[in-house]
Amino acid sequence: MQHSASSKIKLLRFLHSIFTTSERAAEQNCLSLLQLCNSLPKLTQLHARLVKVGLHANPLVLTKFTSVSSDLNAIHYASSVIFSPEATPHYYDTFLFNTVFKAYAETDNFKHSAIHYYSVMLSYGIRPNKYTYPFVLKACAGIADLRLGQTVHGLVVRLGFSYDTHVLNTTVHMYCSCKNGIVFGEKLFDEMPKCEPVCWSVMIGGYVRWGMSREAVSLFRRMQIAGVKPDEFTMVMVLSACTDMGALELGRWVESYMEKEKIEKTSQLCNALIDMYAKCADIDKALRLFRNMSESKRTTVSWTSMIVGMAMHGRGLDAISLFEEMRRAGVAPDDVAFIGLLNACRHSALVKEGKRYFDSMINDFGIVPRIEHYGCMVDLLSRAGQVKEAMEFVHRMPIEPNPVIWRTLITACRVQGELNLGERMTKDLIANEPMHESNYVLLSNIYAKMLNWEMKTTVREVMGKKGISKVPGSTMIELDDGIYEFVAGDKSHSQYKKTYDMVDEMEKEMKRAGYVTKTTEVLLDIDEEDKEGALNRHSEKLAIAFALLKTPRGTTIRIVKNLRVCADCHSATKFISKIYNREIVVRDRNRFHHFKDGLCSCKDFW
DNA sequence: CCAATCACGA
Structure with missing residues (x-):
């Protein structure tokens, strides 16, 4: 009897080990098969097989199934399986939910789903862990919902995850992505340890996002003083700030800084550099950088940056050649690339080409x-x-x-x-x-x-x-000693008296040359008798007058306006370029105007 | 299964 009982146990053990080994083998087999799925039909086929061999409720397999489905832009497929009416929650675990959150947090227009399934997770009593919150907070950031973000942040603190640096950084990012949220981001940033570049990049990026580019640059200076080495993310954000302000010299300095500090030139960083040079008026330098980029690094974004740059400079035909070259290079244009291309047609009045590319976008590229x-x-x-x-x-x-x-x-x-x-x-x-x-x-x-x-x-x-x-018109100008900003009728500036005197002198010279004020452009709330005076205080005129005073004869003046340039300023700038013999490069909300010898590169078409 | 980047648009 004794002998027989022991044999029985041995047999059971043996059978159990065979069973688990074979289940584990099947599991491993499925995981590697999932890894090989590179199309949705293959995935659905494999899913059928999972059901057949009874692995459809295996958490590990389901998690892999979810991430693969997300990689194929088909997260809805996975969640329809996981959350189907027949699904049983006994295989739900934190790992699986985190994978679902990750997928939705990274998908545009579906950030709400991440939040939805987060509440599903809580309703099943599945405990979140420290990996959960970066995804959930990212989703909150994506929908810019401050109240929701604050609620989640409160929970993070209560559950004790608020000391995790990843969670902290994402929380700052969440605050910086919501309106009125940036003050909370600043507060959290001030209180947290700051020895790594990530949180600095997040905060600098937050400033850039809200058009606070000067704050972004000064935070970058603070980062250097704090002795934290910037990484490629930081440099992308700082370059964005330069791009926003049209600060070419600062941008050039950033490029040399990157080289000195040997910061890796990732594709994104190269793109940011190209975009900076294109939008800071040095389109040829942008093109040289683009040409020097290795083929493998040239993404749709790189091509689009160049196309958009050409469009802004009114070089529609160059934009079109770049687009054709991009096609030949086998890089697929996306909806953004087409916005750039159609803008190029628009700024160069290429009606036929615009129509053709619009149709081609729909018919040849299947872009809605x-x-x-x-x-x-x-x-x-x-x-x-x-x-x-x-x-x-x-x-x-x-x-x-x-x-x-x-x-x-x-x-x-x-x-x-x-x-x-x-x-x-x-x-x-x-x-x-x-x-x-x-x-x-x-x-x-x-x-x-x-x-x-x-x-x-x-x-x-x-x-x-x-x-x-009203959106106040403002103009930025970068000079040797810093970046200046003018707003219409601005008198806060320390040298405003001299600037206004210069505006008056410009006015006299222009009238002598035959300039007539176009008063229809005047802002509506200004008294009739003051129309002319108001036009003379448009921010770009102040900036140009200031530049004429502060820069050597013959040098090019570059300014950046936040709105579109008005007809009167456009006409006046043409006169100024001739009278003072200066090239004046104006970037307005839409495009560049190169003024020279009384003419503008836009040919008065903008 | 953990953090922050680039192209448009407003």
Whole structure:
């Protein structure tokens, strides 16, 4: 009997070991098969097999299944399996949920799903761990939901994960991604240990995101003083700040700093450099960098940066050749590349080419046009004087036109003299978007063209009564001793007296040369008698006057405006370039204007 | 299964 019992146990052990070994072998087999799945059909096939061999409820296999499905841009497939009505929660674990969060946190437009499944996780009583929160916070950052982020942050503190540096850094990132959240980000940043570059990069990036580029640069200086070595992420953020401000000299310094510090030139960092040079007016340097980039590093982003750069400089044909070269190189253009290309056609009035590429985008590349693509086309047709075609185009659009498109059409109506139509469209627009300043400006301009001064005045009064806020025009200029910013009518500057004297002198010289003020461009809330004075205080005129005072004769003046340059300033700058014999390079919200000898590179088309 | 980058748009 004794002998028999012991044999039985041995037999059981033997059978058990065979069973687990074979299950483990099957598991391993599935994991390696999953690793090889590089298409959705292969994955669905394998899934069928998992069900057949009974591994569909194995947590490890399911986790791998999830990450593979996410890599194939099919996370919905995995979650439909994991969270199907037949699914049983006994195989749910933290690891599996984290993989789901990661997938959704990294997918655009599905950050909400990460939050949703996070609450599902909690409802099943599955405990989050320190890997959970970077994903959940990233999702909060993606939807810029400050209150949700604060709730999650509170939980992080209560669960004791707030000492983990990854969690901390992502929390700062979350705050820096929400409106009004940046102060919380700053506070957390100030309190946390800062010996690694990651948190510095996050905070610098937060400043750049909100247009606080000077704060970004000064934080970078603090980082250097603190003795923390910047990495390639940090340098990308600092270059973004330079790009935003049009600070070419600072950008050049950053490039030499990178070389001195031997910071690895990743693809992203090269792209950031190319973008910086293109947007800081040195498009040829951008092109040289692009040409020197190894083929393997040249991504769609690199090509797009160059195409966008050419577009902004009004070099539409160069943008088109780059696009064709990109195709030949076998790099797939995406929706953003096409926005760049269509913009290039727009800024160079290449109507035929624009139409052809728009159709090609849909038919040859299978890209579904976004509202921005339609916007490009509407603008392209309108500026070519084809208002009817533009209207028809808008009516044929499968998506609802946005205010940007309406404003484009309305401007075209005004230019082409379709004033009644323009008035009606503007009124509809104001009914939908009553707090948007430029809608009132459009209406006022239409009344001005109708010579209906009474209605124009009424519009101005309504604006004042409703308290419509204006985006203040500002102009930046980089000189040897730093970066200066001017706003319209600015008197805060230490040398403003000299600057205003110079503006007056410029005015006299321009009038002598035949310049006439274009008063229709004046801001609406300024008294009639002060129209001319107000135009002279537009920020770009202040910046140019300041530059004429502070820079040596004959040197090029480069300025950056946050809005589009107005017709009066455009005309004035042409005169100034001739009178003072200076090349003046203006970057406005849309593109570059190179003024030289009384002419502009945009050929007055912008 | 853990952190932060680049191209458009506004």
